[in-house]
Amino acid sequence: xxxxxxxxxxxxxxxxxxEQSVGYAQKQAEVEAAVEERGPQVVDALIKSGFVNSxxxxxxxxxxxxxxxxxxxxxxxxxxxxxxxxxxxxxxxGSADEIKEAGQTEEKAGESPQMxxxxxxxxxxxxx
Numbered sequence: 527x528x529x530x531x532x533x534x535x536x537x538x539x540x541x542x543x544x545e546q547s548v549g550y551a552q553k554q555a556e557v558e559a560a561v562e563e564r565g566p567q568v569v570d571a572l573i574k575s576g577f578v579n580s581x582x583x584x585x586x587x588x589x590x591x592x593x594x595x596x597x598x599x600x601x602x603x604x605x606x607x608x609x610x611x612x613x614x615x616x617x618x619x620g621s622a623d624e625i626k627e628a629g630q631t632e633e634k635a636g637e638s639p640q641m642x643x644x645x646x647x648x649x650x651x652x653x654x
Contacts, residue, residue: 558591561590561591565587565590565591566587568590569583569586569587569590570583572586573586576641577603577644577648578645578648579641579645582645582648586648599648602647602648603648606644
């Protein structure tokens, strides 16, 4: 078998690359563990404050693991400004008629059309 010679700088570069990759993988694992730990707390807080319907908890937990879905949801929430304004301005979150026409929800007993619209808009923004 023929001998292969590799420049020392190339080998050093490979070692640096591997070290950085390991560091990145460790950081990613830490972030994923934090999301697993804090995700349920955050979703429960959103449910308690009325931003997410308790029936949508599992979908919200799944979406909380996707950074792009979280950003889209935050953007929609920011545009609504406040929960009260969101419920008073269905156009900001989509009207109940718009949601019903799309066939995406049925109102639950005791749920206002505005809350149903807000829940469905949130789910759509999260990709569901």
